Amino acid sequence: MTASMATSRASGRGSTTGRDGSMAASSARVAAMNGASAPFIALEQVEMMFGTHRVVDQLDLTITRGEFVSLLGPSGSGKTTILMLLAGFLQPTAGSICLGGKRIDHLPPHRRDMGVVFQNYALFPHMSVADNVAFPLRMRRVGREEIEQRVTRALDMVQLQHLRDRRPAMLSGGQQQRIALARALVFEPSVVLMDEPLGALDKQLREQMQLDIRDLHRRLGLTIVFVTHDQGEALTMSDRIAVFNRGRIEQIGSPTEIYDRPASRFVAEFIGETNLMAGKVTTTGPDGSLIRLDSGEDMAASAADWPAAGNEALLSVRPENVTVQPVGTARRTERVNIMQAKVADSVYQGDHLRLHLDCGQRRMIARLDRQVADYAVGTQVDVVFQADNCRVIPT
Amino acid sequence: MKAAKIVFGLLAVTFLMAPLVTILPLAFTSSDLLSYPIRSFSLRWFEELMISDAWRMSIVNSLVIGAGATLLATVLGTLVSLGLRRSFAFSGILKSALLLPMVVPAVILGVGMQITFIQLGLVNTHVGVIIAHTVVALPFVIVSVSGSLAGIDMRVERAAMSLGANPLRVFGHVTLPLMLPGVLSGAVLAFATSLDEVVLTLFVAGPNQRTLARQMFSSIRENISPAIAAAAFVIIVGTVVVAGLVLLFRAAAQRQKPSTVTV
Ligand SMILES: Nc1ncnc2c1ncn2[C@@H]1O[C@H](COP(=O)(O)OP(=O)(O)O)[C@@H](O)[C@H]1O
Ligand SMILES: [Mg+2]
Numbered sequence: 006m007t008a009s010m011a012t013s014r015a016s017g018r019g020s021t022t023g024r025d026g027s028m029a030a031s032s033a034r035v036a037a038m039n040g041a042s043a044p045f046i047a048l049e050q051v052e053m054m055f056g057t058h059r060v061v062d063q064l065d066l067t068i069t070r071g072e073f074v075s076l077l078g079p080s081g082s083g084k085t086t087i088l089m090l091l092a093g094f095l096q097p098t099a100g101s102i103c104l105g106g107k108r109i110d111h112l113p114p115h116r117r118d119m120g121v122v123f124q125n126y127a128l129f130p131h132m133s134v135a136d137n138v139a140f141p142l143r144m145r146r147v148g149r150e151e152i153e154q155r156v157t158r159a160l161d162m163v164q165l166q167h168l169r170d171r172r173p174a175m176l177s178g179g180q181q182q183r184i185a186l187a188r189a190l191v192f193e194p195s196v197v198l199m200d201e202p203l204g205a206l207d208k209q210l211r212e213q214m215q216l217d218i219r220d221l222h223r224r225l226g227l228t229i230v231f232v233t234h235d236q237g238e239a240l241t242m243s244d245r246i247a248v249f250n251r252g253r254i255e256q257i258g259s260p261t262e263i264y265d266r267p268a269s270r271f272v273a274e275f276i277g278e279t280n281l282m283a284g285k286v287t288t289t290g291p292d293g294s295l296i297r298l299d300s301g302e303d304m305a306a307s308a309a310d311w312p313a314a315g316n317e318a319l320l321s322v323r324p325e326n327v328t329v330q331p332v333g334t335a336r337r338t339e340r341v342n343i344m345q346a347k348v349a350d351s352v353y354q355g356d357h358l359r360l361h362l363d364c365g366q367r368r369m370i371a372r373l374d375r376q377v378a379d380y381a382v383g384t385q386v387d388v389v390f391q392a393d394n395c396r397v398i399p400t
Numbered sequence: 401m402k403a404a405k406i407v408f409g410l411l412a413v414t415f416l417m418a419p420l421v422t423i424l425p426l427a428f429t430s431s432d433l434l435s436y437p438i439r440s441f442s443l444r445w446f447e448e449l450m451i452s453d454a455w456r457m458s459i460v461n462s463l464v465i466g467a468g469a470t471l472l473a474t475v476l477g478t479l480v481s482l483g484l485r486r487s488f489a490f491s492g493i494l495k496s497a498l499l500l501p502m503v504v505p506a507v508i509l510g511v512g513m514q515i516t517f518i519q520l521g522l523v524n525t526h527v528g529v530i531i532a533h534t535v536v537a538l539p540f541v542i543v544s545v546s547g548s549l550a551g552i553d554m555r556v557e558r559a560a561m562s563l564g565a566n567p568l569r570v571f572g573h574v575t576l577p578l579m580l581p582g583v584l585s586g587a588v589l590a591f592a593t594s595l596d597e598v599v600l601t602l603f604v605a606g607p608n609q610r611t612l613a614r615q616m617f618s619s620i621r622e623n624i625s626p627a628i629a630a631a632a633f634v635i636i637v638g639t640v641v642v643a644g645l646v647l648l649f650r651a652a653a654q655r656q657k658p659s660t661v662t663v
Pocket of ligand 2: 081084085
């Protein structure tokens with residue numbers, strides 16, 4: 006019943022969020038009707054107001070058991086708030102939160118059985134590493150022997166057995182992070198929530214920990230909700246990414262979906278780098294769509310049924326999908342777009358070359374393999390990009 | 401610059417310590433007069449404190465009243481600080497009101513208490529003096545405990561909750577141990593406050609509640625004997641010992657505990 010309500014309300018809004026929301030809600034309903042694997046975590050029409058400030062706005066989100074879902078968005082988009090709602094530190098002002106089919110909105114944090122890794126780790130400063138990790142087991146009145154075993158196993162898992170007697174203050178950031186992880190996993194919670202757990206680490210350690218966490222996720226079959234503002238991190242680690250903007254999901258999907266088929270300008274610009282060209286949709290359809298740019302050229306793009314013909318839209322193409330050829334050698338076809346340009350700048354970046362291209366009043370960026378012949382600044386070139394790599398997105 | 405700092409520091413310390421350095425040696429004089437030079441040393445004035453009924457009773461009174469006021473002020477002050485941790489309507493005003501005894505002249509408090517205590521039949525009772533001392537000691541506990549509570553990262557308590565601790569166990573396992581240093585220093589300050597409180601005691605205590613400070617105060621007027629210096633010595637040593645114990649306790653708590661996971 007609530008699902009159908011959600012559908013009607015969500016589809017009332019003609020935005021991408023509405024579309025994704027209604028799709029999520031209806032698939033949840035289908036699953037429920039089939040009696041098949043229902044969503045493990047389900048947020049329905051969740052709203053969070055701080056005073057008059059709407060921080061989470063009619064949020065629908067379902068997560069299946071064993072899934073790794075990232076909440077990705079700029080600072081202040083409500084990611085931490087959603088995690089706190091899940092963990093039970095905040096009560097939603099509207100909507101419902103279910104875990105394993107049961108409503109948990111009213112449950113206090115200590116009865117939700119979720120492992121939380123906080124942004125600053127939040128280790129107990131007055132306890133040794135071993136006591137920190139033992140804490141959740143003690144709270145569950147696990148026997149002494151078993152605590153000892155499980156703490157040892159958890160510390161082995163994060164490879165910090167040798168630090169078990171230290172105080173957290175005597176550990177490096179990366180070590181504290183691992184202890185926080187061990188503490189959140191040792192009681193085998195049904196869900197692990199992580200709030201930018203790698204934000205304070207340097208690049209190398211961060212990448213190592215990303216792989217470690219992903220590995221733990223696979224090995225232990227954990228359900229993980231992972232908050233980050235780092236798009237690379239989200240792309241590396243997640244089964245699905247929910248891109249947040251001002252308390253709403255702009256798009257939710259697999260990393261490739263999000264990256265290759267951004268549903269909005271916000272997503273296209275937030276995830277990676279992109280070239281955007283303004284125009285008006287002329288044709289849509291399953292075989293591809295056409296867009297007439299404001300500068301007059303017609304560009305072919307991948308299949309889309311939205312925005313509908315006649316609407317203002319943007320054409321998005323990633324720099325790595327843009328190639329360059331000597332002027333006059335490129336041939337325009339139905340599925341290949343070309344454009345005239347002058348090389349404005351050429352930046353060597355080690356593994357690749359970035360060309361800044363001047364196409365009339367428009368600027369484009371191409372990311373080229375460095376094997377490609379160098380183009381001197383000022384050279385006239387043909388810019389080539391495939392229709393299949395071009396996305397029409399609403400303005 | 402550095403030299404200037406050192407000189408200034410020395411001056412400040414001298415200024416603070418001079419009165420103590422002046423009075424304390426006189427506790428060991430053998431003379432009948434509270435004055436220099438000291439011709440020979442003796443412990444006769446400490447004996448006097450033990451033998452004389454007035455002095456002995458005042459010491460016992462100070463300990464009883466000090467203990468009572470410390471206990472009451474520490475418990476109340478800790479509860480108040482916990483209650484005031486999250487701000488709510490008028491919490492700022494409430495906190496200011498509780499800190500008022502720090503700034504209101506003791507004489508005014510004393511007059512007010514005397515009038516109130518007469519109504520309640522608390523005047524000239526130990527309970528009355530304990531309550532009076534609690535009022536002036538409370539702000540010190542509140543300031544001290546609030547300070548240590550402010551240093552606790554709320555996320556640490558949230559972490560405890562999410563790891564399965566109910567509110568009571570969060571308090572017992574996390575909040576209390578982390579705020580304990582503040583509670584202990586608050587208690588020491590409360591005890592010290594009670595120990596040297598004179599003005600309120602003058603208003604609400606009868607002859608049977610004479611505290612050490614009060615006894616010193618009246619014996620200065622009656623006969624200036626070196627027993628006062630001996631009493632001062634006792635008070636100071638007592639305070640230093642208590643403070644030292646707290647420091648020791650804290651240091652022990654900081655030190656690394658042995659490894660085994662204790663249940
Ligand atoms: N307890 C609170 N009271 C009032 N506003 C809050 C509170 N917590 C968060 N906010 C506001 O909610 C918005 C989203 O915050 P947050 O969820 O922390 O974002 P993120 O984690 O994505 O950076 C911010 O504008 C923040 O100021
Ligand atoms: Mg945040």
